[in-house]
Structure formats: C-alpha cells, structure tokens
Amino acid sequence: MESNAADEVLLELDSLRIYQSGKMDRLHHPVLAPAGVDAATGVTSKDVVVDADTGLSVRVFLPARPDPSKKLPVLVFFHGGAFVIESAFSTTYHGYAASLAAAAGVVAVSVEYRLAPEHPVPAAYDDAWAALQWAASGKDEWLAEHADNGRLFLAGDSAGGNMVHNVLIRAASSHPAPRIEGAILLHPWFGGNAVIEGESEATARDMAKIWEFACPGAVGGADDPRMNPTAAGAAGLENLRCERVLVCTGEKDWAGARGRAYHAAVAASAWRGSAAWLESEGEGHVFFLEKPECAKAKELMDRVVAFISAS
Numbered sequence: 001m002e003s004n005a006a007d008e009v010l011l012e013l014d015s016l017r018i019y020q021s022g023k024m025d026r027l028h029h030p031v032l033a034p035a036g037v038d039a040a041t042g043v044t045s046k047d048v049v050v051d052a053d054t055g056l057s058v059r060v061f062l063p064a065r066p067d068p069s070k071k072l073p074v075l076v077f078f079h080g081g082a083f084v085i086e087s088a089f090s091t092t093y094h095g096y097a098a099s100l101a102a103a104a105g106v107v108a109v110s111v112e113y114r115l116a117p118e119h120p121v122p123a124a125y126d127d128a129w130a131a132l133q134w135a136a137s138g139k140d141e142w143l144a145e146h147a148d149n150g151r152l153f154l155a156g157d158s159a160g161g162n163m164v165h166n167v168l169i170r171a172a173s174s175h176p177a178p179r180i181e182g183a184i185l186l187h188p189w190f191g192g193n194a195v196i197e198g199e200s201e202a203t204a205r206d207m208a209k210i211w212e213f214a215c216p217g218a219v220g221g222a223d224d225p226r227m228n229p230t231a232a233g234a235a236g237l238e239n240l241r242c243e244r245v246l247v248c249t250g251e252k253d254w255a256g257a258r259g260r261a262y263h264a265a266v267a268a269s270a271w272r273g274s275a276a277w278l279e280s281e282g283e284g285h286v287f288f289l290e291k292p293e294c295a296k297a298k299e300l301m302d303r304v305v306a307f308i309s310a311s
Contacts, residue, residue: 082210246278
C-alpha cells in the first residue's frame with residue numbers, strides 16, 4: 001500500500017515531528033511546576049489570567065525582599081521552544097524565572113503565550129505585547145505594591161529572544177508604549193535564507209522549516225523581518241524601543257552566528273542605546289537551562305544581574 005504523501009515526515013528532531021500535512025507531534029512533554037513558594041530560592045509565584053478570550057496567562061514571581069520599602073524592577077520573560085513547544089509553567093522555566101527573580105531582585109512576569117500550530121505566529125507576538133502592556137499597567141496587586149514600572153526589562157531565550165526583538169520594534173510604532181529600560185536576548189533564534197559565516201547549512205535549513213511551519217504567513221521564508229531583523233524590508237534597528245541591550249550566545253550555540261550578527265548590526269546602527277555582548281566559551285544552545293549550576297551558567301546569571309542593576 002502506498003503511503004499518503006501528506007503523512008510523510010517533513011522534519012524530525014528530538015522534541016518534535018512535523019508532517020507534510022501540517023500536523024505536528026510534540027515529542028517533548030515538559031513536567032509542569034505548580035505556583036507557590038519555591039524552596040530553592042524563597043521566591044513566591046502565582047498565576048494570573050491576562051486575557052480570558054485568548055487564554056493568555058502569566059506566572060508572576062516575587063522575591064523574598066529584605067527591604068519592603070524598596071520598589072523592584074519588573075522583568076517580562078518569554079520562554080523558548082521554537083514557538084511550538086515548552087511552557088512558562090514547566091519545571092525548567094519556572095526554575096529559571098525563580099532563580100532570576102531571586103538573583104536580580106526583580107518581579108518577574110513569565111508569559112504563557114499561545115503556541116503554533118494551534119495558534120500560528122503572530123499569536124505569540126501578540127501575546128507578548130499584551131503581557132508587556134499588562135505588566136506595565138501595574139494593575140496586579142503584587143506589581144502595584146512591589147514593582148517600579150519605571151524600570152521595565154524584557155528577556156527571553158531562543159524563540160523568546162526573537163520575541164524580545166519583535167516587541168521592541170512594535171513598541172517603536174505604538175503610541176503610547178511602555179518605556180523599556182533594557183532588553184536581554186539569551187541565545188536568540190534568528191535566521192535567513194542565505195547561510196552566514198559560522199552557521200550550519202543543515203541546521204539553518206531545519207530551523208527555517210520550523211519557522212515556516214509556525215508562521216505560515218511568513219513573507220520570504222526565513223527572510224521574513226520577524227525572523228531576520230536585517231532582511232530587506234525589516235524595520236531599521238535604530239527603532240529598537242529601549243535604552244540598553246544585552247545579547248548572549250554560546251560558543252557552540254547553533255544560533256550563535258545569527259546572535260553575533262544581530263549584536264554587530266545593532267551596534268553599527270544609528271540606535272542611540274548601548275549594546276553589550278557575552279559569549280559563553282565552550283557552551284551550546286541554552287546550556288544555562290540544562291546546567292544551571294555550572295560555572296558558565298553562573299557567570300551568565302551574574303552578567304544578567306549586573307545588566308539589570310546598572311542604571
């Protein structure tokens with residue numbers, strides 16, 4: 001019997017399998033962590049529904065504070081997962097957000113955005129923008145009582161780092177828009193149709209397939225400006241709506257070449273902010289999630305904390 005062409009596998013990785021038909025099997029099923037008091041850090045978290053119509057929700061992390069009279073910066077975090085897998089509520093991202101809240105002394109807002117293919121991109125970008133506006137509004141009681149929404153930061157890893165960039169570009173054309181002090185792109189996922197120096201052609205091809213699967217409306221494939229910020233037609237990087245940027249990659253990160261190119265392009269642009277850079281020697285993509293206790297992960301956390309505390 002001949003197999004149905006639509007059932008043929010387009011791409012299979014450790015975490016997912018995509019078919020020609022547009023169906024996807026998630027092979028990665030994250031273990032979810034409940035909100036509450038995090039024993040490892042003393043951070044308390046709670047879940048809040050931001051938009052009941054779309055299902056957008058966030059997990060808010062409040063560190064144990066030695067000085068209750070001091071207002072804390074707000075950090076809005078977007079998790080990775082190629083727009084198709086993972087969760088802000090997974091043990092991985094719950095643990096990272098709690099650790100970041102404790103180390104940096106911030107109120108962290110980790111965003112549970114909609115995933116493709118059930119909700120194709122740009123749903124994730126729309127949710128990221130809505131979550132930022134919600135966090136900046138200070139309507140939540142924890143944010144109203146403990147947060148200084150005049151010190152607002154964005155952060156995200158992999159696809160979440162891509163989302164950080166796109167939120168900054170959206171903020172430039174939105175009026176009014178929250179004032180964003182700083183943005184942290186951790187091993188951001190960018191791409192392009194033409195392979196650049198240091199990029200694996202096979203990996204670039206596979207990631208382009210995932211992008212076009214997650215975003216069926218992509219214009220120009222991986223040269224869609226949302227995936228390739230330096231493509232023809234992309235908004236100029238001088239439009240980044242924040243004062244400071246920190247871009248981080250790993251020496252062996254499959255997305256590292258694009259991260260380096262992004263940082264170089266931002267630094268060379270007419271943007272008036274400051275662009276900082278950190279590459280973790282010998283480390284691969286989002287290693288700090290898999291090995292949070294290793295020396296390089298602690299070095300990265302220290303750099304993120306220093307970036308937030310600078311003013």
